[in-house]
Amino acid sequence: MxxxxxxxxxxxxxxxxxxxLYVDDLPRARAFYxxxxxxxxxxxxxxxxxxxxxxxxxxxxxLRGATLEAVTMPGGTIPGHDGHGPLHYALAIPAGSLDxxxxxxxxxxxxxxxxxxxxxxxxxxxxxxxxxHLVELATPGLWANx
Amino acid sequence: MxxxxxxxxxxxxxxxxxxxLYVDDLPRARAFYxxxxxxxxxxxxxxxxxxxxxxxxxxxxxLRGATLEAVTMPGGTIPGHDGHGPLHYALAIPAGSLDxxxxxxxxxxxxxxxxxxxxxxxxxxxxxxxxxHLVELATPGLWANx
Numbered sequence: 001m002x003x004x005x006x007x008x009x010x011x012x013x014x015x016x017x018x019x020x021l022y023v024d025d026l027p028r029a030r031a032f033y034x035x036x037x038x039x040x041x042x043x044x045x046x047x048x049x050x051x052x053x054x055x056x057x058x059x060x061x062x063l064r065g066a067t068l069e070a071v072t073m074p075g076g077t078i079p080g081h082d083g084h085g086p087l088h089y090a091l092a093i094p095a096g097s098l099d100x101x102x103x104x105x106x107x108x109x110x111x112x113x114x115x116x117x118x119x120x121x122x123x124x125x126x127x128x129x130x131x132x133h134l135v136e137l138a139t140p141g142l143w144a145n146x
Numbered sequence: 147m148x149x150x151x152x153x154x155x156x157x158x159x160x161x162x163x164x165x166x167l168y169v170d171d172l173p174r175a176r177a178f179y180x181x182x183x184x185x186x187x188x189x190x191x192x193x194x195x196x197x198x199x200x201x202x203x204x205x206x207x208x209l210r211g212a213t214l215e216a217v218t219m220p221g222g223t224i225p226g227h228d229g230h231g232p233l234h235y236a237l238a239i240p241a242g243s244l245d246x247x248x249x250x251x252x253x254x255x256x257x258x259x260x261x262x263x264x265x266x267x268x269x270x271x272x273x274x275x276x277x278x279h280l281v282e283l284a285t286p287g288l289w290a291n292x
Contacts (some may be wrong), residue, residue, distance in 0.1 A: 008253060010184025011239065011246040015200030017284055017292060018236035019165040038156025042290050054161030056238055056292045067234070076262030079272050081234035081280040088213070088227035090164035092202055093157065100157040107154060116222030126225050134227040138163055144188050146163060146202045 017056060022064040022083035023131045029061050032130050036108045037091075053091065090124070090136035092146065098123055098139055118142045164196075166206040168229035169277045175207050178276050182254045183237075199237065236270070236282035238292065244269055244285055264288045 023029040030049055033039045039051040039059065047066035051059040064082065071078045093101060105112055105127060113134075114126040122141030129135050140146055169175040176195055179185045185197040185205065193212035197205040210228065217224045239247060251258055251273060259280075260272040268287030275281050286292055 008250065010182065011243045011250055013183065013185065013199060013283075014238040014240055015203035016162060016165045016205055016235065017238040017288075018234070018282065019162045020234040022231070022233075036156065037159065039159065050289070052289070052291045053159060054291070056286075057161035058236075058289055058292070059162055060234070062234075070260075073262070075264055076270075077260045078262060079259045079280055081232050083229060083231040083233045085168070085229040085231075086227050087168075087229045087233070088164075088166040088206070088208070089162065090204075092160040092163040094160055097157045104154065104157055113225045114216075114223045116219070116224060118221055124222075134225055136164065137159075142163075143196070143198070143204055145198045145200070146204070 015056060018050075018058045018060055019089050020060040020062055020081070020083065021087060021089070021129075021131070021133055022062050023129075024064055025130070026061060026063045028130050033059070033061065036105075036110060037135075059089075059091075086128070086132040086134055088134040088136070090138050093137045093139055095139050095141075098125070098137075101125060101137055122146075161202060163202060164204045164206055165235050166208055166227070166229065167233060167235070167275075167277070167279055168208050168210040169275075170210055171276070172207060172209045174276050179205070179207065182251075182256060183281075205235075205237075232274070232278040232280055234280040234282070236284050239283045239285055241268075241285050241287075244271070244283075247271060247283055268292075 042050045047063045049061045053059045068080045068082045116124045120141040122139045124138040188196045193209045195207045199205045214226045214228045262270045266287040268285045270282050270284040
């Protein structure tokens with residue numbers, strides 16, 4: 001028995017729902033994410049674009065500096081946020097699609113910066129988006145939960 | 147018929163697999179993500195920590211500046227990346243868990259900065275992690291795909 005009270009358990013979390021990137025030129029970024037990566041926008045305006053990246057998975061592009069101030073809407077207020085630097089994130093791709101992605105990126109003139117073969121059997125491709133963010137495409141067999 | 151060749155379709159993407167955040171103090175950030183949000187680390191060292199946020203969903207904390215240089219491992223090389231600023235991302239929480247999260251955050255001394263009630267029926271809570279990142283907890287009914 002311990003005299004220290006255990007920390008109260010947190011309620012459940014189902015997954016990461018939204019991942020935000022910050023870009024200097026939204027039309028340039030959208031051309032890449034839609035034209036090269038094939039993502040489908042759900043909603044967009046002059047300062048952001050939200051992509052359906054899969055069930056319960058949203059990739060957000062924000063025009064850098066345009067979301068520093070809080071935004072109040074009928075349903076409430078979204079507080080301010082912003083970002084700099086070459087962020088890293090990864091997109092899941094189906095097992096067996098790696099070669100098709102390699103060929104597709106080559107055909108689109110996107111240089112693959114690196115490839116990693118993971119011990120669990122998955123593989124990752126790394127390349128840059130137009131803002132220098134480090135994009136990874138990963139097949140299953142990388143993490144204990146993927 | 148159009149004389150312009152259509153862009154080649156991209157191979158499929160299944161979802162966002164990894165979301166990266168950059169922190170100034172990794173033990174401080176881990177105390178928040180594990181002790182307050184209840185996330186479970188899969189792997190960690192002095193410069194990063196990877197959390198299982200749900201099936202096929204990984205939240206990565208990187209010590210700011212520690213991943214600027216590429217890292218070469220037996221399976222390949224992970225190129226450099228880094229980030230600054232109060233980034234925004236969202237975690238999915240189950241429908242019906244919102245009140246439990248509000249009580250849990252209050253009990254942990256985390257100030258909820260804002261709440262948004264979405265037209266689709268979902269609701270979001272916004273608060274800051276120790277590095278100022280804008281964390282959102284969102285119930286279903288926010289996006290067309292959630």
